[in-house]
Amino acid sequence: MALSNIEVSCPSCGAALPDGAANSGNLTPCPRCGVRTLVEVYPALLAPRETKGVGELIVDDKEASCFYHPGKKAEAHCSYCGRFLCALCDVDFDGKHLCSACIQAGRTKGTLEEFRTAGKAHWLIGLHCAVAGLLFPYVGVFFVPAAFYYAIRYRKHPGSPVPPERSSFVGTMVLATLGALAQAFWIMGITGLLD
Amino acid sequence: MAETALQSPPNRIPYRRLRGRGYQGLVRPTLSRLYLGPDHLLLVEIEGYDEKYRRFYFRDVQTIAVRRDMRRMGLNLALGIIWGLLSLALIGPALQGWFYPLGIASSLFILLILVNTLRGATCAAYISTAAGTKRLYALHRLPLARRCLQEIRPLIQRAQEDLAARLAPPPEATAADSPEGPPRPELVRVKIDTSEKVVAAAPPETPRIEEPLRHCTGIAHTFLFVVFLLSAVHSLAEFLFQGPVLKAFSAVLFFCILTGIVWSLISQRRSDLDSRLKKIAWASFAYFVVLLFAAAIIGATMAVERGPFGIVERKELTVHNSTPYAVLMGADILVSVAIGLGGILLLRRRRTETLAPPAEPRPEPRPVDAQPPAPSVPSVSPETPEPPV
Numbered sequence: 001m002a003l004s005n006i007e008v009s010c011p012s013c014g015a016a017l018p019d020g021a022a023n024s025g026n027l028t029p030c031p032r033c034g035v036r037t038l039v040e041v042y043p044a045l046l047a048p049r050e051t052k053g054v055g056e057l058i059v060d061d062k063e064a065s066c067f068y069h070p071g072k073k074a075e076a077h078c079s080y081c082g083r084f085l086c087a088l089c090d091v092d093f094d095g096k097h098l099c100s101a102c103i104q105a106g107r108t109k110g111t112l113e114e115f116r117t118a119g120k121a122h123w124l125i126g127l128h129c130a131v132a133g134l135l136f137p138y139v140g141v142f143f144v145p146a147a148f149y150y151a152i153r154y155r156k157h158p159g160s161p162v163p164p165e166r167s168s169f170v171g172t173m174v175l176a177t178l179g180a181l182a183q184a185f186w187i188m189g190i191t192g193l194l195d
Numbered sequence: 196m197a198e199t200a201l202q203s204p205p206n207r208i209p210y211r212r213l214r215g216r217g218y219q220g221l222v223r224p225t226l227s228r229l230y231l232g233p234d235h236l237l238l239v240e241i242e243g244y245d246e247k248y249r250r251f252y253f254r255d256v257q258t259i260a261v262r263r264d265m266r267r268m269g270l271n272l273a274l275g276i277i278w279g280l281l282s283l284a285l286i287g288p289a290l291q292g293w294f295y296p297l298g299i300a301s302s303l304f305i306l307l308i309l310v311n312t313l314r315g316a317t318c319a320a321y322i323s324t325a326a327g328t329k330r331l332y333a334l335h336r337l338p339l340a341r342r343c344l345q346e347i348r349p350l351i352q353r354a355q356e357d358l359a360a361r362l363a364p365p366p367e368a369t370a371a372d373s374p375e376g377p378p379r380p381e382l383v384r385v386k387i388d389t390s391e392k393v394v395a396a397a398p399p400e401t402p403r404i405e406e407p408l409r410h411c412t413g414i415a416h417t418f419l420f421v422v423f424l425l426s427a428v429h430s431l432a433e434f435l436f437q438g439p440v441l442k443a444f445s446a447v448l449f450f451c452i453l454t455g456i457v458w459s460l461i462s463q464r465r466s467d468l469d470s471r472l473k474k475i476a477w478a479s480f481a482y483f484v485v486l487l488f489a490a491a492i493i494g495a496t497m498a499v500e501r502g503p504f505g506i507v508e509r510k511e512l513t514v515h516n517s518t519p520y521a522v523l524m525g526a527d528i529l530v531s532v533a534i535g536l537g538g539i540l541l542l543r544r545r546r547t548e549t550l551a552p553p554a555e556p557r558p559e560p561r562p563v564d565a566q567p568p569a570p571s572v573p574s575v576s577p578e579t580p581e582p583p584v
Contacts, residue, residue, distance in 0.1 A: 011260050011262050011321065012262060013465065027261075027263060027337075033465055035262060035263065035264075036262075036263040037260060037261065037262045037263070038260070038261040038262075038340075038341075038344075039258060039259075039260045039261075040258060040259045040260075040344065040348065041257070041258050042256055042257055042258065042259075042351055042352070042355055043355045043358040043359040043362050044254065044255055044256060044257045044324070044325070044355055044358060045257035045258060045323075046362050047358050047361075047362065049325070094234070094252075113207065113208055114208065114250070116248055117247065117248050117249075118245065118246065118247055118248065119245075119246040119248070120244055120245065120246065121241050121244050121245070121246050122244075124241065124244055125244055160239075160246055161207075161208060161210065161237065161248060162210050162212070162228075162230050162237065162239055163210065165212070
C-alpha cells in the first residue's frame with residue numbers, strides 16, 4: 001500500500017481533496033469550500049494495529065509467574081522495578097518493558113521523565129512576582145524576595161521536563177532588581193531619609 | 196536495586212524549543228509551546244501556573260494537517276476599522292488638540308497591521324496519532340508551520356523507515372506474472388478529524404460525509420452593491436460641493452459599506468452563491484482596505500499641512516485642489532460604480548435564472564427512414580367486455 005495512493009478529506013468540510021494532495025508539500029485548495037490545506041501522511045497511518053496476548057497460563061511449577069497474576073507465566077521483567085510481568089502486564093515502551101506501577105509512579109512522582117504529564121511553571125511564578133513587586137512597592141517585601149527565590153532556585157532544576165528560557169530568567173532578575181530599588185526608594189521616602 | 200532505580204533522579208531528556216507560541220481561550224488563556232526531543236515532539240500547555248505535557252512520538256505520528264484560516268484577515272480588518280476611525284477623527288476639525296496623540300495611535304495601528312501582514316497567513320495545525328488528534332496552537336502561522344514541518348519531517352520519516360519498508364508494495368516480478376497485469380493499488384480514504392477528541396485511526400472504508408451547501412438569498416450582496424453605488428454618487432457630490440450634510444453622510448456610508456462587506460462575506464461562506472459574486476464581494480473588501488490606506492495618507496498630508504492649530508477650512512488646503520486628489524476621486528467613483536453595477540447585474544441575472552421555469556426536454560429527432568412509432572397499447576376501456584377465462 002503506497003502513501004501516494006491516499007485520498008484525503010478536507011478538514012473543513014469533509015469533501016475529498018484532489019488527487020495527490022497528500023504529501024504534495026503545497027497547500028491544496030478544497031474543490032468544495034476553497035480552504036487551502038497541507039496534509040502530510042506517514043506510514044504509521046497504514047500500519048496494522050498490534051494486538052497483545054493475555055498471557056499464557058502456568059503449566060509447570062518451576063516456571064516464573066507474573067507478579068500481578070500468579071497464575072500466568074512471566075515473559076519479561078520491568079526495566080525499572082524488576083518485577084516479573086506476563087504478556088498482559090508488560091508495557092512495551094521504547095524498547096523497555098515496564099509495569100503499570102512504575103508508569104503510575106513516573107507520572108505522579110515524576111520519577112520517570114518520559115511519563116510526566118503535569119508540572120509547575122515556576123519561571124512564570126517568579127516573573128509574576130517580579131512584576132507585582134515592581135508595580136506595588138508597598139507589598140514588594142513579599143514579592144521581590146519570592147521573585148529572586150523562584151528565579152535562582154528553579155533555574156537549574158525547573159521541576160519541568162523543559163528547561164526555562166534564558167530570557168525569562170534574565171527578565172525576572174531585572175524586574176526583581178528594579179522592584180527592590182523601587183521598594184528601597186519607597187521605604188526611604190516614607191522614613192524621610194530622602195529629605 | 197529496583198527501588199534504587201525508582202528513587203534515582205529523573206533522567207533529563209534534552210529538549211530544544213521550536214519557534215512559535217500560541218494562545219488558546221480568552222477567559223483563561225493557555226499558552227502552547229512545542230519542544231523537540233530525541234524521538235518525540237513535546238507539547239507544553241501552560242494554564243495558570245500548571246503545565247501539561249503531551250508527547251507525540253515520531254513513530255506514532257500518522258498525519259499532520261495544516262489548514263489555512265482567515266484570522267489574519269479578521270485581525271487586519273479589526274485593526275483597520277480602529278485605524279480608520281482614528282484617521283477620521285484626525286481629519287475632522289473637532290479634535291484639533293488631539294492631533295499628536297491621535298497621530299501616534301494611528302501610526303501604531305498601521306504598524307500592527309503591517310506586522311500582522313508580514314508574519315504570514317494564519318493557519319490551524321493538527322497532529323494525529325492512533326490515540327487521537329490534537330491541535331497545535333503553537334503553529335498558528337503558515338511560515339512557522341512550514342519551517343517546523345521541514346524540521347520534523349525527516350525525523351518522522353527516519354523513525355518510520357522500517358514501517359515504510361514493511362508497507363512497500365510487492366516486487367514487480369510477481370505483478371508481471373499475473374495475466375491481468377499489475378494489480379491496481381487500493382485507494383485509501385483518510386478523513387482528517389479536527390474535533391480534537393480521542394478517536395481511533397479511521398478505517399479505510401469510512402464513508403465520507405459531505406456538508407450540503409447553504410442557500411444564499413443574496414440580500415447582503417444587494418445591500419453591499421447598492422451602498423457602493425450610493426458611495427459613487429456621494430463621492431461625486433463631495434468632489435463638487437462641501438457641506439456638513441455630506442460629511443455626515445460619508446460617515447454613514449463608511450459604516451454601511453463595512454457592514455455590507457462583513458455581512459456578505461459571512462453569508463456567502465459555504466453557500467451556493469455564484470463564484471463571480473463571491474469574487475466581487477472579496478474585491479470590494481480589498482478595495483475598502485485600499486481606500487482606508489488612501490484616506491489615511493490624505494489625512495496625514497492634510498494634518499501636516501494645516502498644523503496642530505492651523506486652518507480648518509477644507510477649501511484652503513492644497514491637497515484638495517491638487518490633480519492627484521482629483522484622479523483619486525475619479526478612480527473611486529469608477530471603481531464604486533463598477534462594483535455596484537456589476538454586482539447588481541449579476542444578482543439580477545441569478546434571480547432571473549432561479550425564477551425561470553425549467554426548460555422542457557426537447558424531443559429527440561427521429562431518423563428519416565424510421566417507421567412511425569407503433570401505437571401504444573390501447574387501454575382497456577371499462578365498456579370492453581373481458582374475454583371469458
